[in-house]
Amino acid sequence: MEFGHFLSALTPLNLGLALFGVIAGTVVGSIPGLTATMALAVLVPITFSMEPASALILLGAIYTGAIYGGAYSAILLNTPGTPSAIATTFDGYPMAKRGDGDLAVALACFASVFGGMVGAIALLFLAPPLSKVALAFGPVEYFWLSVFGLSLIASLSDGNLAKGLAGGAFGMILSTVGVAEISADIRLTFGSQVLIGGFGVVGALIGLYCIPVLIDLVAVPDRHLKVEDDVKSVRIGEAYRIAMKSKFNLVRSSVIGTVVGILPGAGGSVAGLVAYSEAKRTAKPGQKFGEGEPDGILATESANNATVGGGFIPTLVLGIPGTPPDAIVLGALLIQGVRTGPSMFSQSGSIVYTFIYGLIIATILMLPAGLLIGRYAYKSIVSIPKAVLVPAVGFMTIIGTFAIHNSVSDVFIMLSLGVFGWVVARFGFKASPIVLGLILGPIAEQGFVQGWTIGAATNNLLGMFFGRPISQGILAFTLITLFLPLFLERKHRKTARKTNQ
Amino acid sequence: MINAPEANSQGQMGSLLVSFFFVIAGVVTLYDTTGYTDRDSQVFPQTVAIILIITASISLVTRFLKPSDEGGFGDGVWWRRCLLIAAMFLACFTMPYLGFLPAGAIAFAGGLIAAMHDRWSVGTVLLYWVSGAVTMVAFFSLFKFVLLVPLP
Numbered sequence: 033m034e035f036g037h038f039l040s041a042l043t044p045l046n047l048g049l050a051l052f053g054v055i056a057g058t059v060v061g062s063i064p065g066l067t068a069t070m071a072l073a074v075l076v077p078i079t080f081s082m083e084p085a086s087a088l089i090l091l092g093a094i095y096t097g098a099i100y101g102g103a104y105s106a107i108l109l110n111t112p113g114t115p116s117a118i119a120t121t122f123d124g125y126p127m128a129k130r131g132d133g134d135l136a137v138a139l140a141c142f143a144s145v146f147g148g149m150v151g152a153i154a155l156l157f158l159a160p161p162l163s164k165v166a167l168a169f170g171p172v173e174y175f176w177l178s179v180f181g182l183s184l185i186a187s188l189s190d191g192n193l194a195k196g197l198a199g200g201a202f203g204m205i206l207s208t209v210g211v212a213e214i215s216a217d218i219r220l221t222f223g224s225q226v227l228i229g230g231f232g233v234v235g236a237l238i239g240l241y242c243i244p245v246l247i248d249l250v251a252v253p254d255r256h257l258k259v260e261d262d263v264k265s266v267r268i269g270e271a272y273r274i275a276m277k278s279k280f281n282l283v284r285s286s287v288i289g290t291v292v293g294i295l296p297g298a299g300g301s302v303a304g305l306v307a308y309s310e311a312k313r314t315a316k317p318g319q320k321f322g323e324g325e326p327d328g329i330l331a332t333e334s335a336n337n338a339t340v341g342g343g344f345i346p347t348l349v350l351g352i353p354g355t356p357p358d359a360i361v362l363g364a365l366l367i368q369g370v371r372t373g374p375s376m377f378s379q380s381g382s383i384v385y386t387f388i389y390g391l392i393i394a395t396i397l398m399l400p401a402g403l404l405i406g407r408y409a410y411k412s413i414v415s416i417p418k419a420v421l422v423p424a425v426g427f428m429t430i431i432g433t434f435a436i437h438n439s440v441s442d443v444f445i446m447l448s449l450g451v452f453g454w455v456v457a458r459f460g461f462k463a464s465p466i467v468l469g470l471i472l473g474p475i476a477e478q479g480f481v482q483g484w485t486i487g488a489a490t491n492n493l494l495g496m497f498f499g500r501p502i503s504q505g506i507l508a509f510t511l512i513t514l515f516l517p518l519f520l521e522r523k524h525r526k527t528a529r530k531t532n533q
Numbered sequence: 534m535i536n537a538p539e540a541n542s543q544g545q546m547g548s549l550l551v552s553f554f555f556v557i558a559g560v561v562t563l564y565d566t567t568g569y570t571d572r573d574s575q576v577f578p579q580t581v582a583i584i585l586i587i588t589a590s591i592s593l594v595t596r597f598l599k600p601s602d603e604g605g606f607g608d609g610v611w612w613r614r615c616l617l618i619a620a621m622f623l624a625c626f627t628m629p630y631l632g633f634l635p636a637g638a639i640a641f642a643g644g645l646i647a648a649m650h651d652r653w654s655v656g657t658v659l660l661y662w663v664s665g666a667v668t669m670v671a672f673f674s675l676f677k678f679v680l681l682v683p684l685p
Contacts, residue, residue, distance in 0.1 A: 066680075074680050194591040198555050201585035205562050208578045215571030219578060220562060243621075246644070250617045251609025253650035419651070420661050423644030424668045426621055427637050431672055434633070435682040443625045451618055459548040459604040461555075477577040484576065 037382060040085065041389035049090040050394035054401050057097025058104075062409065064111045064238050064425075064432045068098035069356040076364050084368040085383045089390030091364060095357045096148050096340045096395055099300055100402055103140035103333055108133055108413040109425060111242035115233055116300030116336035118467060119308040121241060123321065123328030130324055133414065137406035138271035139326050140333045141399060143282060146275070147334030148395035150286035151293060151341025156388045159345045160377065165294050167350070171486070172497055175479030176506040177295070178472040181302055183513045184309040185465045196465045199456075203469020204476070206231045213474065214481050226441040233301075235433045235446040236470055240463040242429050243450020249422050256418045268403060274326050281311050281327050282334050289335030293342020299355040300336035301471055307335030313513050341391065348372055348384060544604035548596050555589035617647040633684040634673050641665050 040046070060071040071094050079087035102114030107124035120140065127136040154162060169177075185200040186193060209220045210230025221227040249256055275282060285307035292303035311331035312321040321328050339355065346352040351372040353359035365372060370380055377384055413421070433446040453463045487496030497503065562582035566575045620643020628636040645661060676682040 070680070192592070194588045194595065195552075198552070198585055198588040198592055201581050201588060202555055202558060204581045205558065205578060205585060208581075212569075212571070212574040215569075215574045217569040217571055217574035219569065219574060220565050222565075246617060247614050248609070250613040250644070250647040251611075417661070419645055419649040419657075420664055420668075422617070422648035423641040423665060426617070426644040427641050427669055428672060430621065430624060430637060430640055431633070431676055431684070434628075434684065435676055435680065438683050440625060440628050440685075443628070444622075447618070447621050447625060456551050458606050459544065459551045461551055473581075480577060481573045485573070 037385035038389045040382070040386040041089065041393055046086055046089050046386075046390055047393065047397075049086055050093045050390055051397050051401065053090045053093025054097040054394050054398050055405070057094035057099075058101035058398075058402060058405050060094075061098030061101025062104040062113045062405075064105050064109070064113055064242060064429060066432060066435065067114050067234060068095050068102075068116075069360065070435070071095075071098045072357050072360040076360055079364055080367060084365070084370050084380075085386035085390065087364060087368060088361065088383070088387035089394065091361050092340070092344070092387065092391040093394035093397075095361070096144075096337060096391065097398060097401075098357075099337050099340060100141070100144040100148075100333070100398060101405075102336075103144070103329075104137065104406065104409045107136045107140065107329075108410065109242060110245045111425075111429075112237050114300070115237060115471065116304055116339070117332070118237065118301055118464075118471070119304040119332040120329055122308065122332075122464065123323070123325045126322070126324035127326070127329070132324065134407075134410050135267045135271055135274075135326070136329055137410050138268050138403060139274060139329045141402040141406055142271055142275045143285075143330040143333035144337040144402065145395055145399045146282050147286040147289050147337035148340055148398065149392065150283070150334070151290045151338035152388060152392045152395055153341070154290045154338075155341040155344050155348075155391070156385075159349050162290075162294055162342075162345050165291060168502060169295050170500070171479040171482035172500060173479070173502045173506065174295070174475055175483055175497075176503050176510070177292075177302070177306075178476035178479065180506050180510045180513070181305045181309070181472045182468060182476070183510045184305055184312075185468055186514055192460055195460050196462070199461045199463075199465035200469040203466035203471075204473035205469075206236070206466070207470045207473030208477065213478060226444065229437065229439070229441070231445060231449070231470060232436055232442060233471055234436050235442045236449055237467060238429050238433055239446035239449035240453040240467055242425065243447065244454035244457060244463065246422055246426055246429075247451075247454050249418060256413075256421060275330060278327050278330050281314075281330055284310060285331040285335040286338040289338025290342035292335070293339030293355070294345050296346055296352050296355075299343075300339045302475070303335040303339045303342075304332040305468065305471075307331040309513055313516065337395075344391075348376055543606065544602055545596070545600050547606075548604050549593060552589050552593035552596065556586055556593065559583070559586035559589065613647040616643050620644060620647070629685055633677075634669065637669050637673070638666075641669060 056075065057068065057071055060066045061068060072091055075094055076091065079090055098114060099116050102112055102117035103120050103124065105111045105113040106117040106120035107128050110121050110125040112118045112121055124136045127133060182200055185196045209227055211228065212219055218228065288307045288310060289303040292306060308328055308331050311327050315321055319325050319327060343355045343358045347358040347362050351362065353362045362372065370383060429446065430443055433443045434440065436442055453466065457463055483496050484493070487493035490496070559582040562578055566579050569575045621640045624636040624640035627639065645665060651657070673684065677684045
């Protein structure tokens, strides 16, 4: 780790690539249906002729920009641009609806930069020791981690836990449709070719979050977002003050994002949900998560951007990609002739450290670039007449969903889920628990079945699921998340009753 | 528009129907699992289906025993909602035959008519349709020629 590597990252070419990558990633990430994976996959060929460090800087910048860009459509259209921004919709869209969309966009930018920096610094200083965390996580730990994520259903249920749990369970059942990963059985397709591919997460997200909003928007003549008469800019100063007040939330969420990013297969969506759950669990009196609470955006956006640096830790140190975008970066590295592994930091130190410094620079560049693009995106969305915005977003949902697998069936599934999500939401079954089940279902199933198989083979099922220290820790957090609010509410009621008497 | 008593009964009945639908979905899932060849494929959907049946049944019984006026489709113009959904589905079904852009234009036209609550004028007709065409062609070009998505 020499100062020379930092200077190498600061060459005009690398700076230009970092800026271009952040802007391109942000724009692509903000379009529903276009994920960070797709942005990287499309742009990776242009890196083949570059120096390895420059290629990595470009890819890292696109990745970090795309994760941040997902927040725009989550806040302004209630549609997560990328799966990482699911939890951003919980408070971002309510903020936008009440006229604070500009503030929400600025908060997302600050949080993304902070989280991105924490992840990148962890990659710089702690990569080899932290990579051991990835190895310490077995299938049972993944199972409990997904259960922890599912515990968020309790707080997303709007006071009706049974409906929330039913929605979560239905989402998990949807996640099993198609060919089973473990045994290749075809499940719940009822002979339909359309369902063999299953319910893709991105298409389901677009359908369940975006289509209900469009259906509601066309039905009434009201404006799509409440706005002040004079929209001048995103509220940077106000956002900065709120972010500074929530320093602990930012740090905790960024650490969660970094650690979850290290775990192969978990990714930004799980990190965002876990960080949101923790922020909600530790909410101060008066904070109303789910109704436009700025801390919700800070938690999610810092966590999902921290997964970028975190995800590169097992990718570079162990050669195990943490997320699909990491896998693309790993592929690009192999094409460049760079071998990943524990010795990479010593043998290819100049490439690795130049890349990490480049990632840090790209994350810093995201602040001005993100605020500028955010300002433009906000002004565009609020000033476009609803009559044009609705069909334009509708067209984008169709083209974005089609592009995932180049399949009309995906569009049909997306639309059907959208109408279904709108109908059930009218009667108290919200979309978020269904989405949570859909995302966490495969992780839970794989962890559960593998853990069960190992436990049965070693004749130690209880020990397998409850005897491992990391499992016990995650289980304890899950129980605290589920029962602490009930305990505190009961205590609060008792105190209030005593005071009244 | 729906008046208040109708909305109340609609909320009660709709909530019961949706809960019942989830119970049925759980039962269907349980039945489907009986046809799997591998126990590993069965255990997870079976467990989740049982949770679904229990939680949806709790929701159903609770709502039945304690009727409430929560829920319902609320205010809003139905033909606009139906037009939007119908136009998007029509675009989906005609896409393989007409091509992406003409099919997308169907969805766009339906959405535009559904979302237009103001009085049409020559200016808005021109402005909205032209801006719609520009938006569609721009996105089509981005996906087809830059991102190389094989749009039909």
